[in-house]
Each structure stands twice: as structure tokens, then as C-alpha cells.
Amino acid sequence: MSLQEITSRIANAEARSDRPAGSVKLIAVSKVQPNERVQAVLEQGHRCFGENRVQEAASKWPAFKEQFDAVDLHLIGPLQTNKARQAMELCNAIHSVDRPKLAKTLARLAQELGHCPDLFIQVNTGEEAQKAGVLPADADGFIAECRSLDLPVRGLMCIPPVDEEPTLHFALLAKIAARNGLEGLSMGMSGDFEQAIALGATHVRIGSAIFGERVKPLG
Numbered sequence: 001m002s003l004q005e006i007t008s009r010i011a012n013a014e015a016r017s018d019r020p021a022g023s024v025k026l027i028a029v030s031k032v033q034p035n036e037r038v039q040a041v042l043e044q045g046h047r048c049f050g051e052n053r054v055q056e057a058a059s060k061w062p063a064f065k066e067q068f069d070a071v072d073l074h075l076i077g078p079l080q081t082n083k084a085r086q087a088m089e090l091c092n093a094i095h096s097v098d099r100p101k102l103a104k105t106l107a108r109l110a111q112e113l114g115h116c117p118d119l120f121i122q123v124n125t126g127e128e129a130q131k132a133g134v135l136p137a138d139a140d141g142f143i144a145e146c147r148s149l150d151l152p153v154r155g156l157m158c159i160p161p162v163d164e165e166p167t168l169h170f171a172l173l174a175k176i177a178a179r180n181g182l183e184g185l186s187m188g189m190s191g192d193f194e195q196a197i198a199l200g201a202t203h204v205r206i207g208s209a210i211f212g213e214r215v216k217p218l219g
């Protein structure tokens with residue numbers, strides 16, 4: 001699918017849900033894609049991208065940022081505390097805040113650097129052992145803890161289990177966000193972004209539908 005097709009499907013989904021045009025941000029997930037494909041999307045004028053590894057982001061985005069203005073880079077994958085500084089220097093948003101140790105590290109670095117990316121707290125809505133994120137039952141407490149550290153918490157993020165109906169997970173995430181007064185909802189990928197928009201997504205993370213299948217396996 002082309003970038004244009006995706007943006008028009010997003011616009012249609014916004015209209016169907018009576019959401020204002022442009023209220024959903026498209027994060028083009030460029031992880032493990034060849035640079036030519038990423039370059040082509042930049043040349044079409046798109047500026048918001050997602051990466052799931054700090055090291056990979058650091059290896060390709062500084063050069064793209066020299067070539068293109070106003071790149072808006074989002075880290076959407078797990079973040080180790082020893083990579084937090086690099087992530088904060090490189091990214092405009094981090095969608096994977098999921099534990100107190102990371103929150104405290106981000107708060108300390110925010111003081112030191114004098115700025116902090118927009119933060120999303122990842123919720124493990126499917127309570128999957130192998131997946132990152134706070135459990136739904138722990139979400140309110142963790143959100144409060146991040147706020148007490150003065151972190152700029154903008155919203156919540158989830159990745160539904162592959163074999164379950166995603167709408168149940170989107171609805172749960174929206175409910176937790178609403179009761180905590182959070183506006184941002186990072187949810188919806190190539191296969192389910194229209195459903196996510198219907199349930200209030202403000203950020204959709206779309207990779208393969210824009211760039212084609214990922215060429216390298218995810219390690």
C-alpha cells in the first residue's frame with residue numbers, strides 16, 4: 001500500500017468516528033527497512049517515524065535528520081536503562097515506559113539534559129509473560145508514580161496479543177487512559193489501525209502496510 005492510501009484510510013476512519021481531521025498521528029514504523037524505502041517516504045513529505053531499537057535508530061536517523069527538516073522520531077520498542085540517555089537525545093517520544101527503574105532514570109536524565117521526550121506508558125493489556133508493559137491492575141499506580149517524578153506522560157500504549165480480538169485491548173487501554181485523565185492512545189498497527197481509531201487512537205504505528213514486508217527477521 002502507498003503512504004497516500006494509508007493516510008486516506010486514516011482520514012476516512014477519523015471521519016467515520018466523528019473525530020477531527022488530523023487528530024490521528026501516523027507513525028511510519030521504519031525498523032529493519034532498507035534505507036531507500038525510508039528515504040522514499042521522507043521524500044513524499046512524511047516526517048513521523050517509529051523505531052523499536054535505540055541502536056538501530058542511532059545508526060540511521062542522524063544522517064536522515066541532516067538531510068530532512070523536522071523529523072519526528074518515536075521509540076516504540078523496549079528501552080534498557082543504559083540506553084535511556086541516547087534514546088532521549090535522539091527521540092521526540094518514547095512509547096515504552098513500563099517500570100519504576102526506567103521512570104526514575106528518565107526523570108534523572110530529564111533534569112540533567114533539561115528536556116524530556118513525550119512519554120507513553122506501555123500497558124500489557126493481554127497480561128502476556130513475554131511482553132513488556134505494566135499489568136492493567138498496576139497501571140493507575142505506575143501512572144501516578146511517573147507523574148510524581150514530573151515526567152511528561154502524554155498517554156498509554158499497547159500491543160494486543162496476536163491471536164486475540166484487538167478491539168477488546170484497545171477499549172481497555174482507552175478506559176485506563178480516561179480514568180487517569182490521559183489523552184494520548186498509541187494503538188493500532190497495519191492490520192487493525194482503523195479499529196484502533198474507532199476506539200480513540202491518537203497515534204497509530206504502521207510498518208509493513210507502508211514499507212512492505214520487513215526484509216530482515218526481527219532478532
Ligand SMILES: *Cc1c(COP(=O)(O)O)cnc(C)c1O
Nearest residue numbers: 029052076189190205206207208
Ligand atoms: C513493528 C511494530 C509495529 C508495526 O507493525 P506492522 O504490523 O508492521 O504495522 C507497531 N508497533 C510496534 C511496537 C512494533 O514493534
